[in-house]
Amino acid sequence: MKTAEQYKKLTIREFTRAAEVYETDHAGIYEMCKDDYPYIEKELSHIDYQNLLDCGCGTGPMISLLYEKDNSKHYVGLDLTPRMIEVARSKNLKGTEWIVGDCENLPFEDESFDVIICTNSFHHYPNPQNFFDSAKRVLRPGGRLVLQDYTAPVPVLWLMNHTEMPLANLIGHGDVGAYSLSQIKGFCDTCGLKVEKLEAARKFRMHLVASKR
DSSP: OOOHHHHHHHHHHHHHHHTTTTTSTTOGGGGGGGGGHHHHHHHHTTOOOSEEEEETOTTOHHHHHHHHHOTTSEEEEEESOHHHHHHHHTTOOTTOEEEEOOTTSOOSOTTOEEEEEEESOGGGOSOHHHHHHHHHHHEEEEEEEEEEEEOOOHHHHHHIIIIIHHHHHHTTOOOOOOOOHHHHHHHHHHHTEEEEEEEEEGGGEEEEEEEEO
C-alpha cells in the first residue's frame, strides 16, 4: 500500500509525460476523457455561475471549451502537475487563472466559487474525503460540485481496486481507487453537501451533482 505522497509523486510523473500529448490525436488512454466533456457542459447549462474551478484541470481542455462559448466568466484551473499548468497557461486565455495545487487542500478562500467541476481526476486522490471537505469549504452557499469519474458494480470495483489499479501503479500511473455510488454519497453526507444527482452511466462512469446548502 502506497502512501499519499507516493501516489501523488506517481501522478505528477505520469502527467508530466502526458502533458505534451494530452490534447492531441495521440493521447492514448487519455483520449477517452473527451467522451465526458459533453456531460459536464450539459450540467453546467443548468447552473447559473460566474466563478468556476476545474479541479484536476490538466492542460485545460474543459476550460478551453467553456471559454470558447463564454469568455465573460471567471475560470480557474488547478492541477497537481506543474507541466500540465505550463501547457494550459500557454493558451493565453484572457482572465483565466491556472494554478499548481493539491485538490485535497484547495488553495482558495472560503466561499470563492459558484461551481466546481472535476472530470476524470478524482480516482487519483488518496484522501477522497479531504477533497469533498475542501470543495464544500470553497463553494458559495447554493454552489454546486459537478463530479465525473469511474464506478462499477461492487465485485467489478473490487477487481479494479485490487488488480487493475495496482498494475497501473507498476507501470507508472498514479491511480488510487474507484468508488461505489454509496461511497460517493457517504463522502457528500460527511461534509454536508446535498446530493442532487448521483448515477452510474455507460463505460463505468459515475456522475454526481451536489450542492452546498
